[in-house]
Amino acid sequence: MSSIMTNASAMTALQTLNATNKNLATTQSRISTGFRVAEASDNAAYWSIATTMRSDHKALSTVQDSLGLGASKVDTAYTGMQKAIDTVNEIKVKLVAANGASAADKEKIDVEVKALQGQLKSYADAATFSGANWLSVDTTSGHTTAGTFNDVKIVSAFNRSAAGTASLSTIDIKVQDIKLYDAFAGATGANDGILDATRLGTTGARSATAQVPTAGAAPAAGDTYSVSSLSVKDHSDAQITQQLAVVEGALKEMTTAATNLGAAKSRIDLQKTFTSSLMDSIERGIGQLVDADMNKESTRLQALQVQQQLGIQALSIANGNSQSILSLFR
Template sequence: MTSILTNVAAMAALQTLRSIDSDMEQTQARVSSGLRVGGASDNAAYWSIATTMRSDNMALSAVQDALGLGAAKIDTAYSGMNSAIEVVKEIKAKLTAASEDGVDKTKIQEEISQLQDQLRSIGEAASFSGENWLQAKLTGALSSDINKSVVASFVRDSSGAVSVKKVDYTLDSTNVLFDTNGNTGILDQTTNIAGDGVVVNVNIAGVTGSYNVIKYTTAQVSTAVTGAGGAFDVGGSIAWTVAGDGAGAGLGFVKIGDDTWVAATEQDAAANSTQEVFATDASTFEWQIDTTAAAASTAMSVDTFAIDNTTTSTQIAGLLSMVDTALETMTSAAAQLGSISMRIEMQQGFVASLTDSIDKGVGRLVDADMNEESTRLKALQTQQQLAVQSLSIANTASQNILTLFRQ
């Protein structure tokens, strides 16, 4: 049936054109934006996942920046520690040279002093962004003063909860060179350096103990005894001053080895029998080693000790031991810093890779296939032209009715 009121063909053609225009609008939007899912109306589930993962990627980008800052702090501390190790090696070499006979220790100390100043300069300069991990407050420190951390990663678990993971580093006496509020750092902590003594075993009341007492040479004993008007016994194993000869009150010496003497006390044999006798003089008195004459110890630290030509070989050996202990501790601290630096470098690579993976994953969900969309756009353009042509034909159908009314 042909009607001038209802043009079914035109209505059908118009409906088709509207559908084609809608599809074309959608395809053009995808071509323009590059997104298959540009909003929640396109695909709510995919849009929600993509939005969440994009926010996580932004957090990972912040983590990358934090890792860079943390790496800079670690690298600064490591460089400072490594430089300090080289300086301490030089100090160790100087002390080794000072142990040689006839060396001018005062001149060597001048060089050591310069190296000690360099250590303090390194400790002060090893700072990045206001933080110094080689020179810090340890004595009386708060938790915030010593507990350091570096951001490592951003994590979203299976339940959706998010958290930031960190690499912790605690400042203590094993990795800080200088304590700014005390002397518990590697280089400023004190060690007791014993004087030039000798260890002897003495039996007192049946119990034998080891005692580090002052050691004297024969020449030193001779000078002391002669100057005080004293004398040596016939065998040359004991010596005493006049005040102690037979009176039990003077300074005495007992020979315990080749050119080695120690201080002794003179006791009445009848009145004192608890300590073993090392020598007996011509009278009724016995000479016993004075265990209270301990070799003097001096508290020293790597950054402040000093030597001169009176420093004994025993003291040099003690200083060498102190410096070597500090060197071992510094080496361990440097190794720890190096390990953390390696971990941060690996984490930086992982975060970069993870960011790329998330980008690719989001792309698979929401990106448009441009090859497919361009082909579809061409097809829709053709369909649109055909639909317009069809609508035009349908609109001219009603005009044909006029021919029926012509005479």
């Protein structure tokens, strides 16, 4: 039946053309933005997952910055510790030279020892990065227990559980075990710095009770010394031997402290590498969910453009069918 009121062919052609235009608009949007899921309306589930992953990626970027800052602080402390170890070894050499030396020579050696002690304090005070100094500290206030330095926590990871709960992991630096000086007035040998702690001359172990030896006298069982203030001037050879034991005790602790700092630095470097790889993996995962396949979209675009042209042609033909009715009335 031919009708001038209802053109079924034109309506079919128009619906097809509208669908083609809609698909063409979607493809053009994907090509221009690079995303096949740019909004929640495109795919709510994928958009939600990708948004959460992007947020986690930003958090990991901050973790990477925290690790870099922490590595710099550890490097600074390690450098200061290494220089301090070298200087304490120099003091050890001076003590060996003073053993058996004359009083005049001991006085000269003492001047050198005092200079080295001053250099030790200088190294510790200068080992500061971004306001943090782990070698020369003051635990008078600002810490859970006066005299004890709180552990330093370096954020090392951002975690998200299967339930979606976010949490942070840290690398803890036990500054209490690596500090060289502590300005806390009430400190004892147990929680003083490595260099200003009082140590027994007999064993070199820390002592909570200080007992100042009488210069030149026979060593007493409870005599104590500290690396930061020991003196060879007017002291007997037996007392200098005790001082050697004190220096050895401090060197042992300093070596352990340097080892701990080195281990922390190694762990931070490993975590930085892992975090960088994890960030790359998350980026790839986001891409798999929301990125458009440009090869596929370019091919689809060409096909839709042809379909659009054919749709326009079909609609034109359908609209021309009504004109043929006029010939019936000629």
